[in-house]
Amino acid sequence: MAANSHRLSAAFAAAALAASFASLADDARGLLERMERALASRNYQGTFVHEHDGQTETLRIVHRAEGGGFAERLVSLDGSGREVIRRDGELRAYFPDQRAVLVEDDPNTGLLLTGLQALDSAGQMYRLSEVAPTRISGREARVLVVEPQDDLRYGYRVWIDESSAMPLKTQLQTAGGRVVEQLVFTDLSLPARVADSALQPAFSAHDFRLLRHGAAAAAAPRQAADTTWDAADLPPGFRLVAHSTRMMGDNPRAVTHLVFSDGLASVSVFVEPRSGAPDGTPAASAPPAETRLGSSSAVSTEVDGHRVTAIGEVPPATVRAIAGSLRPGFAPAARSGGGAGPRR
Numbered sequence: 001m002a003a004n005s006h007r008l009s010a011a012f013a014a015a016a017l018a019a020s021f022a023s024l025a026d027d028a029r030g031l032l033e034r035m036e037r038a039l040a041s042r043n044y045q046g047t048f049v050h051e052h053d054g055q056t057e058t059l060r061i062v063h064r065a066e067g068g069g070f071a072e073r074l075v076s077l078d079g080s081g082r083e084v085i086r087r088d089g090e091l092r093a094y095f096p097d098q099r100a101v102l103v104e105d106d107p108n109t110g111l112l113l114t115g116l117q118a119l120d121s122a123g124q125m126y127r128l129s130e131v132a133p134t135r136i137s138g139r140e141a142r143v144l145v146v147e148p149q150d151d152l153r154y155g156y157r158v159w160i161d162e163s164s165a166m167p168l169k170t171q172l173q174t175a176g177g178r179v180v181e182q183l184v185f186t187d188l189s190l191p192a193r194v195a196d197s198a199l200q201p202a203f204s205a206h207d208f209r210l211l212r213h214g215a216a217a218a219a220a221p222r223q224a225a226d227t228t229w230d231a232a233d234l235p236p237g238f239r240l241v242a243h244s245t246r247m248m249g250d251n252p253r254a255v256t257h258l259v260f261s262d263g264l265a266s267v268s269v270f271v272e273p274r275s276g277a278p279d280g281t282p283a284a285s286a287p288p289a290e291t292r293l294g295s296s297s298a299v300s301t302e303v304d305g306h307r308v309t310a311i312g313e314v315p316p317a318t319v320r321a322i323a324g325s326l327r328p329g330f331a332p333a334a335r336s337g338g339g340a341g342p343r344r
Contacts, residue, residue, distance in 0.1 A: 028130040031144055032116055034165040035158070041065055044166060045198070046188035047077070052181040052294040064194035073199045083201050094201050100209040116146065116156065116264070125149055125237040125262050134159070136168040137185055146264075151175040152235045152318045153265045154295065164190060172295050174315065181295040229256050229271050231325040235318055237262035260322055267312030267322050274307050290316060299323050 045062040060075040071087040083094040091106035119128055127147045134141055136159045146156040151174065159169040166188060172181040230240065242259035256271040289300045298311040299319045303326050310323035 028128050028144055031130060031142055031160060031165075032119070032128065035144075035160050035167060036116070038165040039167075042164070042166065043191050043194045044188060045191060045194065046185050048183055048185045050181075050183050053292075058186075062194060062198045064199065071194075071199050073201075075202070081202075085199065085201065087199070094203075094205055094208070096203055098209075099207065100211055101205050102211045104212070116158075119146065119264060125153060126155065126264060133162070136161075137187070139163070139168060141168055148175045150236070151315060152321070153237075153262060153314055154180060161188075166190070172313075229258060229326055229328055231258075231260065231322065232327045233325050234260060235321045238267070238318075238322065241266075258326075265312065265314050265318075267310055267314060267319055269308065269310045269322060269326065271303075271326065272307045272309070274302070274305055290320070292316065304328050 043064050045060075047058065047060050050057045050059060057079075058077045060077055062073045064071045069088070072085070074084040074086075076082050080095060080097045082096070085092045085094070086106050089106060091102075091104050093102040095101070119126060125148065127145075127149060129145045129147065131143045131145055134143060140162040141159040142162055144156075144158045144160060146158075148155040154172050154174060157171045157173060158167050160166070161168050168188065169184045170182070171179050173179055234240075238260045239262075240258060241261045242257075244257045245254040246257055258269040258271070260267045260269065291298045295313045296311060297314060297316040297319045298309065299316070300307060300309040301323050302308065303323075306328070308323050308326055310319040312319055312322075
């Protein structure tokens with residue numbers, strides 16, 4: 001009887017513990033949802049410090065929510081004084097030291113964390129939890145942790161203001177906890193309104209050189225891509241989510257653009273036909289090359305006479321694996337990674 005009683009007590013304790021963990025997960029998800037709503041609906045402005053690769057930069061941000069979208073101005077308070085203004089699906093980057101402005105299309109996503117809601121589609125690749133609260137910049141903050149389950153992707157640690165649900169500090173971390181990139185607000189306010197003047201550049205740019213991304217490509221004669229591309233064996237959790245062809249730079253031939261995602265992290269891959277020499281002989285193969293810029297990794301290699309470039313906010317091993325998995329001749333289709341190759 002005593003043994004049965006002990007087993008029953010243990011069963012109740014296990015059930016209570018499981019319920020406790022489930023409640024913690026629900027609390028963390030509720031906190032994440034609060035932050036997402038705050039970022040989507042609030043005006044905010046402030047100063048933050050951005051740290052990556054041993055470098056530190058101080059920036060000022062003004063963000064206005066408007067009509068389901070937003071307008072945003074980012075100003076570097078160090079060095080060149082460059083500014084970035086994002087509005088109506090367009091990004092304008094001003095470089096006063098070069099007297100130039102770069103214009104390009106821009107997705108409707110703000111600077112701060114606006115993509116973590118995609119955790120629902122990221123499956124078992126990440127674990128969401130909440131750890132002990134603390135104080136950041138004089139505010140009470142709850143701490144949300146998005147932990148990757150392998151070393152092929154980065155995770156997040158986010159300090160969220162208890163009262164406003166705004167992120168006060170964010171870190172991008174490896175699976176082992178090493179900080180890759182950090183953003184910390186030193187001051188943050190939530191004004192009821194943001195004037196149009198606060199979203200204008202601080203200088204006149206009427207005589208700046210205008211550089212429009214893809215402008216040279218628009219004038220080039222368009223040719224279809226010479227083959228279709230897909231990945232034979234993707235890293236676990238990644239799948240093909242977008243496939244298109246576009247004109248880039250001075251290349252008259254279409255470049256294939258593929259996007260692979262695990263639901264949270266994404267990698268863009270560009271496949272470009274390599275031009276031969278003027279006498280018609282094939283171009284010599286170039287050795288693989290890797291670069292890193294902040295939290296982004298990129299690799300460029302050659303596959304079947306094409307230059308393949310993969311870039312994403314993931315560890316270097318992930319872009320290498322995705323670039324190396326590409327094969328020509330497959331019909332584009334979304335497929336999950338993690339073992340099985342594509343069907344012919």
